[in-house]
Amino acid sequence: MEWLDQNLWLAWLGLALVLVAIEAATVDFTFVMLAGGSLAGAVAAGAGLGFVWQVIIAVVVSFALILFLRPYVKRQFASSEASHSIGAAALPGRLARVIETVTETDGRVRLAGETWSARVPDGAPPCEPGEEVRVLAIDGAIAVVTNQPAGYQSPDAHQGGPPVGGA
Incomplete structure (x- = not known):
């Protein structure tokens, strides 16, 4: 358990990878935003912040990405200019x-x-x-x-x- 305390950033990174894999299956741009929050949690863990602060940072970044970036990304992929035939x-x-x-x-x-x-x-x-x-x-x-x-x-x-x- 001591190893996990010292390397919590790896757990955050693993969570981010799992969320990206789920995103690949759903393509809804929600799980990739959550993965961005997990990466922010990994950075917070790498910076030596406590677990509570890591979770707060991960949640705030995830919500910010979902509220501000996700609508823009979805609009870009749904626009007629971006949906050229292939x-x-x-x-x-x-x-x-x-x-x-x-x-x-x-x-x-x-x-x-x-x-x-x-x-x-x-x-x-x-x-x-x-x-x-x-x-x-x-x-x-x-x-x-x-x-x-x-x-x-x-x-x-x-x-x-x-x-x-x-x-």
Whole structure:
């Protein structure tokens, strides 16, 4: 028990780690704020303050984080600017560079740092290597692209995703 009295900061640190693990499962930004309070308790223990002061500091810091920081963090993660689509859903509208001629059936483009199979919409002219194209949609693992202006909507864009510049 004497070792625990001398190393109480480790208990606070262990509590903080447990709270961060719970936060990873809940993603509600509550347990991570409590973990911040636990870290403040660990600092207080490391500074040599008594257990009562450690608990007071941990509780005050936890409540302050929950009341002031948590709403800001939740707002940032819930805002439309912060909730951009990820993965293939984020690709329509982006620009790509043609690597191999893109026709209605085949082609390759460099998109978001990766090489993608690509095709143009039915009836569209092919895109030549080196040309910059706009992604209209993602159809499975194939990027549907065009060298037309940004407002162009392909006849089959509705099949693979939202139209570019749509309403």
